[in-house]
Amino acid sequence: MQWQPISRRSFLKIAAVTAVGVSATFYGHRFMSAPRNALHVTPYGNFLVLEESHAHTLHAFAEAVLPRGGKYPTPQQAQVLQRLDEELYFISQPIAKDVKLVLHVLEWMPVMYAKFGRFSRLSLEQRLNFLNGTKNTRSKTVRAVINNCRMLCFNMYYGHESSWSAIGYDGPFAKHLPEQLSEQRQLYAALTTPQQEQSQ
Template identity: 40%
Template sequence: MQANTRFFAKRRFLKATLLGLGGTAAVAAGGVGYLTLGKRYREQYGKLLVLDGHLADIVHALAEASVPRGPLFPSIVEAEIVTRFDEELFFVSDGISSDFRTAFYLLEFLPLAKGRLSRFSRLTLEERRAFLSEACDTTDDTVRAVLYNLPAVMRWYYYGHPSAWKAIGYDGPFMGLPEKRSEQRLLYAQLVGRTPRA
């Protein structure tokens, strides 16, 4: 009887172990699928060196929610925010790049922590803007830093692009001389297979 009990105990242990491993594998596969599902913006940018498919979606979604819309204002793609940001992240230290990636993933899952049933990049534009306004009222210093600083970075790149200058009444640099392309920009353009940005 004792041997029989041990046999059933081992069977129960093996069954629980297999079920646990199977469940873990299923959750992991589902999580990967959830993260990569519906890359809405990624295909617009071609090859990127730092921003993987999902991060490109988050950056694009945040940029859309951080800058104005209107007939004179360029789109996020026209203002090259995602590709410009990817270029910058490629040349900074791994620590800085990792901090930015962490901040963007925090932003992406923050709506779920706040009771919404969607990640940030899957909210509508109006929902994203409303969420950024609502979530800023927080006592958490880390969350506040992410919610204030990431949109500021998006606006920095947006208004620094010549396509946005007309909308804000900026005539461009005083001397009107064309910008000299740095070795960094030339290298990045070569690595991604694009014409160097002006």
């Protein structure tokens, strides 16, 4: 049996090109060349890695897959996008680029399935139906893209304290132990907070 030693990045790139042709190449170039400390002001917050297009896709995904209503925080309240952006800022650049490519492929993936719209422009119900419809896909790319988006989204959401009471998790064993923010967390907060807010 021959296994295909194709790298994760390679097949994501191939998928991106297949999905959206010239558009993906154009956006892919933008992802690769974005300066590291540029602040992207988006409707969901100020980000260092995620651009507005990624933020729309990720927010649409989070809305579709996460619990809603009642005792559950919204993706914004649980800071899903903000925390993912922070994580991406500090990990190796090849991995951060992979994640951005994954979001880009997800955005255009419905087109591959003959849906007439990008992921972030589908209705909530259409997004859920689309995701559930991919569960038994034979495509490695589709599986890898959705699997990774799901893992990242849930990990950020349930890593936030606001989601814990809804699921019966009593938090850290050491009660009342304050967060010990690393140097990296402190830096990220400083870099994404507008100067006037910092001075107040």
